[in-house]
Amino acid sequence: MNDFTIRRAASPDVERIVELGLLLQEHVEESNPFVWRITEEGKKLIKKKVEADLANSNVLVLIAEADGEVIGYVQGEVTSRSDHVPGTVGQVSRMYVVKQFRRRGVGRRLIKELCKFFNSNKAEDLTVRYVIGNKEAEGFWRKLGFEPIITTSRTSATELDHKLRSW
Numbered sequence: 363m364n365d366f367t368i369r370r371a372a373s374p375d376v377e378r379i380v381e382l383g384l385l386l387q388e389h390v391e392e393s394n395p396f397v398w399r400i401t402e403e404g405k406k407l408i409k410k411k412v413e414a415d416l417a418n419s420n421v422l423v424l425i426a427e428a429d430g431e432v433i434g435y436v437q438g439e440v441t442s443r444s445d446h447v448p449g450t451v452g453q454v455s456r457m458y459v460v461k462q463f464r465r466r467g468v469g470r471r472l473i474k475e476l477c478k479f480f481n482s483n484k485a486e487d488l489t490v491r492y493v494i495g496n497k498e499a500e501g502f503w504r505k506l507g508f509e510p511i512i513t514t515s516r517t518s519a520t521e522l523d524h525k526l527r528s529w
């Protein structure tokens with residue numbers, strides 16, 4: 363599909379980015395029943411976070427648009443440090459394409475454009491986090507050559523207590 367464009371997000375996009383961010387959160391929570399849930403208070407804070415991200419020069423938010431409608435977005439962030447190597451890394455922090463536009467190359471184009479930002483900032487390694495059970499993310503990132511390197515495991519305090527008692 364080539365009838366969509368990619369552009370940098372700006373202030374008028376904030377409301378739509380918040381909407382897509384909430385859909386992303388819903389998708390994540392549906393993908394894995396154990397992932398931590400956002401609260402109503404948390405939802406209200408998203409707008410401020412988006413505004414702060416748009417003003418941060420280490421962050422780039424890109425929008426995919428078709429017929430004047432925002433159909434997806436990606437957010438990437440570059441971090442530099444001297445206490446670890448590689449010294450400069452890029453993280454894809456958020457990404458969402460609306461359901462009816464998936465599997466048409468929108469996600470691939472968003473990442474292709476985001477890579478220009480990572481390259482111009484000399485990011486050496488690129489990372490992304492997604493929950494186990496997010497089939498779309500697993501398929502997408504694997505196709506692009508991303509390999510899992512860290513596992514986050516969980517239990518509840520009560521379950522752990524029970525295990526320790528019966529050990």
Ligand SMILES: CC(C)(COP(=O)(O)OP(=O)(O)OC[C@H]1O[C@@H](n2cnc3c(N)ncnc32)[C@H](O)[C@@H]1OP(=O)(O)O)[C@@H](O)C(=O)NCCC(=O)NCCS
Nearest residue numbers: 457458459464465466467468469470492498499501502505
């Ligand atoms: C992940 C996501 C952004 C992919 O966007 P997309 O526009 O559908 O991706 P593309 O069409 O560019 O797909 C590129 C390739 O990724 C792989 N891929 C994409 N979706 C896949 C899926 N559901 N299952 C398996 N592989 C998939 C395929 O190899 C695909 O190429 P193909 O369609 O030629 O086979 C989209 O599914 C989405 O928004 N999901 C919900 C939110 C989410 O999970 N975000 C990522 C959190 S990190």
